[in-house]
Amino acid sequence: MREWVRQTVEQFGRDRHQLLEILGHLQRGRSYLEKETLLAVAEELDLPAAEVYGTATFYSLYSTVPRGKHIIRVCENAPCHIDGAAAVLAAVQAYLGLQVNETTEDGRFTLETTSCLGICSAAPALMIDDDVHGNLTPESAVGILKNLA
Amino acid sequence: MSMHRSHILICSGSNCSHRQSRAVRSRLRQAITETGLEREFKVIETGCFGLCQQGPIMVIYPEGVHYCRVQADDIDEIVQTHLQKGRVVTRLLFKSGTEQSVELPKTAFYQKQKRVVLRNVGLIDPENIEESLARDGYQGLAKVLDTLSPEAVIAEVTNSGLQGRGGAGFPAGRKWEFTRKAPGDQKYVVCNADEGEPGTSKDRLILEGDPHTIIEGMAIAGYAVGATKGFIYIRGEYQLSLQRFRQAVAQAKEYGLLGQDILGSGFHFDIEVRSGAGAYVCGEETALLNSLEGKRGEPRYKPPFPANFGLWGKPTLINNVETLANIGPILIHGADWYRSIGSPECPGTKVFTLSGNIANRGLIEVPMGITLREIVEDIGGGIPNGRHFKMAQTGGTSGGCLAVQHLDLPVDIPHLAEVGSSLGSGALLVVDDSHCMVDLARVFLKFFAHESCGQCTPCREGTTLLKRLVDKIASGSGTAADIKAMRRLSTTMQMTSLCGLGQTVPTPVLTMLAYFNDEFMEHLDGGACATGVCRAAVKGVV
Numbered sequence: 001m002r003e004w005v006r007q008t009v010e011q012f013g014r015d016r017h018q019l020l021e022i023l024g025h026l027q028r029g030r031s032y033l034e035k036e037t038l039l040a041v042a043e044e045l046d047l048p049a050a051e052v053y054g055t056a057t058f059y060s061l062y063s064t065v066p067r068g069k070h071i072i073r074v075c076e077n078a079p080c081h082i083d084g085a086a087a088v089l090a091a092v093q094a095y096l097g098l099q100v101n102e103t104t105e106d107g108r109f110t111l112e113t114t115s116c117l118g119i120c121s122a123a124p125a126l127m128i129d130d131d132v133h134g135n136l137t138p139e140s141a142v143g144i145l146k147n148l149a
Numbered sequence: 150m151s152m153h154r155s156h157i158l159i160c161s162g163s164n165c166s167h168r169q170s171r172a173v174r175s176r177l178r179q180a181i182t183e184t185g186l187e188r189e190f191k192v193i194e195t196g197c198f199g200l201c202q203q204g205p206i207m208v209i210y211p212e213g214v215h216y217c218r219v220q221a222d223d224i225d226e227i228v229q230t231h232l233q234k235g236r237v238v239t240r241l242l243f244k245s246g247t248e249q250s251v252e253l254p255k256t257a258f259y260q261k262q263k264r265v266v267l268r269n270v271g272l273i274d275p276e277n278i279e280e281s282l283a284r285d286g287y288q289g290l291a292k293v294l295d296t297l298s299p300e301a302v303i304a305e306v307t308n309s310g311l312q313g314r315g316g317a318g319f320p321a322g323r324k325w326e327f328t329r330k331a332p333g334d335q336k337y338v339v340c341n342a343d344e345g346e347p348g349t350s351k352d353r354l355i356l357e358g359d360p361h362t363i364i365e366g367m368a369i370a371g372y373a374v375g376a377t378k379g380f381i382y383i384r385g386e387y388q389l390s391l392q393r394f395r396q397a398v399a400q401a402k403e404y405g406l407l408g409q410d411i412l413g414s415g416f417h418f419d420i421e422v423r424s425g426a427g428a429y430v431c432g433e434e435t436a437l438l439n440s441l442e443g444k445r446g447e448p449r450y451k452p453p454f455p456a457n458f459g460l461w462g463k464p465t466l467i468n469n470v471e472t473l474a475n476i477g478p479i480l481i482h483g484a485d486w487y488r489s490i491g492s493p494e495c496p497g498t499k500v501f502t503l504s505g506n507i508a509n510r511g512l513i514e515v516p517m518g519i520t521l522r523e524i525v526e527d528i529g530g531g532i533p534n535g536r537h538f539k540m541a542q543t544g545g546t547s548g549g550c551l552a553v554q555h556l557d558l559p560v561d562i563p564h565l566a567e568v569g570s571s572l573g574s575g576a577l578l579v580v581d582d583s584h585c586m587v588d589l590a591r592v593f594l595k596f597f598a599h600e601s602c603g604q605c606t607p608c609r610e611g612t613t614l615l616k617r618l619v620d621k622i623a624s625g626s627g628t629a630a631d632i633k634a635m636r637r638l639s640t641t642m643q644m645t646s647l648c649g650l651g652q653t654v655p656t657p658v659l660t661m662l663a664y665f666n667d668e669f670m671e672h673l674d675g676g677a678c679a680t681g682v683c684r685a686a687v688k689g690v691v
């Protein structure tokens with residue numbers, strides 16, 4: 001782990017202004033940033049651990065707690081709201097048995113809400129991992145979840 | 150290129166992409182190969198055409214026939230009927246109300262538009278710099294480096310009257326001048342592509358459709374203010390923009406349009422691409438600077454302004470994507486030409502993202518000063534499903550909510566300010582009469598309460614308090630005192646919040662209370678929600 005952090009830091013440069021890029025890289029392919037990873041980054045960049053932790057927790061694309069294999073982000077901003085986002089969110093919650101920001105016990109799904117995905121022409125929308133789905137109905141949203149591996 | 154008899158343009162922007170345009174594109178290429186037509190027809194993947202609601206869009210030139218909502222299953226028919234027999238596939242043409250059209254540019258949707266920023270979007274392959282160069286790409290930069298001093302460039306931008314398109318509307322030329330005059334050997338140019346305002350996707354579609362115009366704008370800005378290094382901060386969720394922009398930067402370097410000694414002029418300029426990590430407040434310019442420095446994206450106190458104390462304390466020019474997309478054309482055609490577009494107090498065009506209860510949702514560009522009615526009815530195609538217009542919110546969630554009496558208002562920075570709204574980022578959300586304003590206010594305030602960074606007290610506490618007050622009103626237990634409290638809190642936030650986030654939360658709140666006052670009143674003291682929306686929604690929460 002330590003070696004992997006060192007390599008990443010070296011790849012981006014031992015520079016505070018690369019911190020976000022470094023954290024992004026370290027989280028890629030994993031669900032969150034472990035405490036040990038953050039501590040190692042702090043040491044490599046010679047920063048107080050609180051600085052690294054504070055930065056990581058500021059941004060919604062980073063997580064410091066384990067998340068599910070798939071992250072479901074439902075948009076509930078105004079353009080999606082007026083096209084039925086609340087019903088989509090309710091259906092997804094009921095299907096997964098989750099409240100927002102919870103993870104299923106089997107570790108497969110985490111449910112979050114998201115800021116606007118910018119595809120308001122196809123509202124309501126949600127994002128699963130990196131894929132955006134639009135023109136949803138409660139039924140079609142659940143259908144997409146059922147088809148996930 | 151000229152070898153081909155016909156060009157087929159197909160949108161590969163992200164709005165069409167998620168409507169299966171990828172499958173359509175690969176099926177099209179396959180069908181053309183199968184029928185041996187690849188020497189006659191060239192397929193070009195472009196950026197957004199604007200009519201996202203009708204996507205995926207395909208255009209066949211030289212005829213200019215536009216097909217809408219094309220699916221993979223339609224490809225065989227298009228190839229057999231149109232490409233082989235020269236007959237139009239009528240069922241795939243654009244329809245809006247009773248209007249059906251072969252060529253989109255002749256429809257009401259396009260007729261009232263004026264394309265400056267979007268001049269190349271939807272017409273070129275954004276992944277191929279040659280296509281940008283074949284139009285007007287880098288001509289402005291070449292002219293500047295060849296014939297103009299930095300001061301002359303700034304004078305041109307100042308005279309054009311261009312105002313920032315990122316939200317605050319500050320005159321671009323003046324900001325350039327401040328940065329040029331600020332003492333310091335190292336200066337920076339930063340492009341703000343953090344677009345997070347709900348209902349806005351114009352910056353993303355510009356970046357996806359014509360990344361080179363932004364590189365050009367940044368390089369010209371660098372020359373004018375005396376910077377050799379630029380950063381673009383692209384929202385982390387915008388993967389396609391990030392990928393296309395990185396590719397465009399690499400191509401520009403290869404062609405000597407970025408890097409050392411650009412076009413033999415002795416001017417050096419480089420661009421570094423950075424990705425955001427999910428925080429609305431990072432669109433605020435000083436928060437963005439902190440984020441670029443690898444810190445928490447908390448806004449800084451102003452003054453000092455970035456022009457004097459920006460990235461790592463150096464003089465820094467920050468402009469929005471759309472602002473920079475205007476720069477090339479202004480320098481090619483001149484300030485007078487630019488001033489001939491739009492209104493006298495507010496020259497030029499504005500790109501809007503149309504969303505909500507409107508027939509033609511998508512991306513449009515109109516001259517400043519066009520009326521709201523023209524946008525909603527002529528370009529937007531009106532309100533669908535037999536419903537009526539109720540509200541239009543300009544400028545995204547932090548913008549004002551306008552009512553039916555504002556439909557003939559000219560849409561530009563000064564006129565919107567007069568009625569307490571703002572042009573903001575150019576989101577335009579249209580809402581029909583089936584929706585409740587109190588319910589919408591809850592949605593807005595939930596967003597702000599979530600996105601407030603928590604650094605300053607008025608915004609951190611104010612957003613949550615406002616949200617509680619609106620929740621209470623929606624539940625039917627609000628009183629006149631709660632409305633009064635909302636007004637007072639809003640005024641306090643406007644005056645005392647540290648950054649534009651807290652300062653603009655009151656914009657939707659106060660305009661709603663001004664123009665939809667009756668609706669709020671109806672909810673008080675156990676009153677009912679006329680649309681029935683609130684009762685249903687609140688039950689879920691309480």
Ligand SMILES: Cc1cc2nc3c(=O)[nH]c(=O)nc-3n(C[C@H](O)[C@H](O)[C@H](O)COP(=O)(O)O)c2cc1C
Nearest residue numbers: 313314315341344345432433434468469472649650
């Ligand atoms: C909360 C908040 C979010 C903002 N988001 C953006 C944004 O996403 N993009 C943008 O260009 N400007 C945004 N701005 C405005 C910037 O602070 C700044 O005014 C702008 O980048 C300046 O560029 P311009 O003069 O070219 O408009 C935001 C401001 C605030 C207060």
